[in-house]
Amino acid sequence: VPALEISGLRKAYGETVALTDVDLTVDHGEFVTVVGPSGCGKSTLLRVLTGLEESFEGCAEVSGTDVREGGSDDVGMVFQEPRLLPWATVRENVAVGLEGADDRRVDELVSQVGLDGFEDARPGELSGGMAQRVALARGLAYEPELLLLDEPFSALDALTKYEQQDFLLEVRKRLEPTIVLVTHDVEEAAYLADRVVVLDAQPGSVERVIDVDVPRP
Ligand code: ADP
Ligand code: ADP
Numbered sequence: 001v002p003a004l005e006i007s008g009l010r011k012a013y014g015e016t017v018a019l020t021d022v023d024l025t026v027d028h029g030e031f032v033t034v035v036g037p038s039g040c041g042k043s044t045l046l047r048v049l050t051g052l053e054e055s056f057e058g059c060a061e062v063s064g065t066d067v068r069e070g071g072s073d074d075v076g077m078v079f080q081e082p083r084l085l086p087w088a089t090v091r092e093n094v095a096v097g098l099e100g101a102d103d104r105r106v107d108e109l110v111s112q113v114g115l116d117g118f119e120d121a122r123p124g125e126l127s128g129g130m131a132q133r134v135a136l137a138r139g140l141a142y143e144p145e146l147l148l149l150d151e152p153f154s155a156l157d158a159l160t161k162y163e164q165q166d167f168l169l170e171v172r173k174r175l176e177p178t179i180v181l182v183t184h185d186v187e188e189a190a191y192l193a194d195r196v197v198v199l200d201a202q203p204g205s206v207e208r209v210i211d212v213d214v215p216r217p
Pocket of ligand 2: 038039042043
């Protein structure tokens with residue numbers, strides 16, 4: 001069973017067709033990026049995969065389970081903004097929703113995103129890149145079947161962005177999660193992923209899947 005299987009996915013908001021005829025299969029441990037212009041349905045796709053979007057046509061399964069029936073810990077999510085609790089520490093932010101998590105496990109996650117020594121810091125004391133790594137640790141906390149990232153680097157300055165992209169590749173090498181990352185940045189998409197999926201803006205058109213040969217640093 002693949003980590004993610006989408007077939008014939010169609011989602012409309014009234015007259016507005018956000019997604020149509022989307023087919024996509026992602027294997028365990030694969031890193032896929034989804035690119036496309038603004039309004040092509042990237043955010044809608046991620047909302048469907050998180051199970052937040054209950055009404056759609058077609059099929060979307062995470063490890064064989066319909067996204068509408070899966071538990072919330074099947075999918076981890078990282079947003080464009082880190083969305084951290086400002087009054088909570090790094091450790092507390094990572095542990096949000098992790099019921100009964102022991103400190104050792106949380107500290108391990110903090111360490112995995114390179115924030116040793118910052119366990120008790122608050123978001124206001126962190127740089128943008130560090131805050132986004134806290135969000136990454138939180139997204140990985142449940143050991144989700146699928147990690148979704150929605151434009152995770154778009155709000156960062158260029159240098160920090162490159163740093164964080166390489167950091168994500170390191171984390172990926174170590175933990176081998178299955179990743180679907182959505183971005184409007186074609187270069188970023190090609191740099192990060194094993195496979196780039198282009199979502200067309202025109203309703204009714206079929207998505208094109210292109211394979212890219214990615215040079216590694
Ligand atoms: P992207 O993330 O690629 O910019 P979106 O998934 O946000 O695209 O939007 C896809 C299309 O669906 C757009 O035409 C958008 O206006 C429309 N859309 C998205 N969410 C809603 C909603 N909640 N209600 C109505 N239309 C929506
Ligand atoms: P992004 O480009 O980052 O996907 P959007 O501005 O498209 O962000 O969407 C932000 C929010 O507004 C989303 O929750 C989306 O569902 C909602 N939205 C987008 N387009 C519409 C629309 N035409 N009508 C109602 N809600 C919309």
